[in-house]
Amino acid sequence: MIDISPVLNGKKAEIEISQEVKCDSNELRTYGVTESSPVILDGRIFFVDSELYLELNYRSEFIFECSRCLEGVKRDIQGRIFKEILHEDEIEEEIDAVGHSNYLINLYDVVMEDLILSIPIQVLCDSECKGLCPNCGINLNQKQCDCEDEKIDPRFESLKQLFKE
Numbered sequence: 397m398i399d400i401s402p403v404l405n406g407k408k409a410e411i412e413i414s415q416e417v418k419c420d421s422n423e424l425r426t427y428g429v430t431e432s433s434p435v436i437l438d439g440r441i442f443f444v445d446s447e448l449y450l451e452l453n454y455r456s457e458f459i460f461e462c463s464r465c466l467e468g469v470k471r472d473i474q475g476r477i478f479k480e481i482l483h484e485d486e487i488e489e490e491i492d493a494v495g496h497s498n499y500l501i502n503l504y505d506v507v508m509e510d511l512i513l514s515i516p517i518q519v520l521c522d523s524e525c526k527g528l529c530p531n532c533g534i535n536l537n538q539k540q541c542d543c544e545d546e547k548i549d550p551r552f553e554s555l556k557q558l559f560k561e
């Protein structure tokens with residue numbers, strides 16, 4: 397939470413933001429993130445004429461699960477937010493602004509909303525990742541298995557049954 401009253405009542409020209417926030421690991425888990433470092437925030441809150449703005453850079457490092465082989469993949473996460481600050485009651489559907497309530501802004505929510513949009517849908521350890529064998533589950537980047545030769549097409553299998561009958 398950040399208190400914006402010092403800039404609103406003129407005690408300060410701007411508010412500097414320099415802090416770290418810890419992510420909710422359960423929330424991130426649903427986006428394929430298995431581990432996360434704290435998110436480093438740095439920015440400021442200031443007036444441009446009569447409008448109040450939030451400028452914020454954030455960065456962190458997350459470990460994702462490779463979509464094919466499930467190995468951990470480290471990725472830098474970063475972004476920049478530049479938005480007007482309005483009272484939350486003034487914010488309507490089409491206005492992309494940061495809301496405050498009682499002069500408080502929930503920075504965590506503001507950052508997470510933006511950060512989640514920047515999370516890639518699919519993360520691969522390598523574009524050539526061979527993934528796991530669907531039959532024995534072995535990581536095909538590390539080892540080979542003999543499943544390929546023994547694999548029987550299930551359609552072919554039922555056809556064989558048919559001939560037997």
Ligand SMILES: [Zn+2]
Nearest residue numbers: 462465521525
């Ligand atoms: Zn992989």
Ligand SMILES: [Zn+2]
Nearest residue numbers: 529532541543
């Ligand atoms: Zn196999």
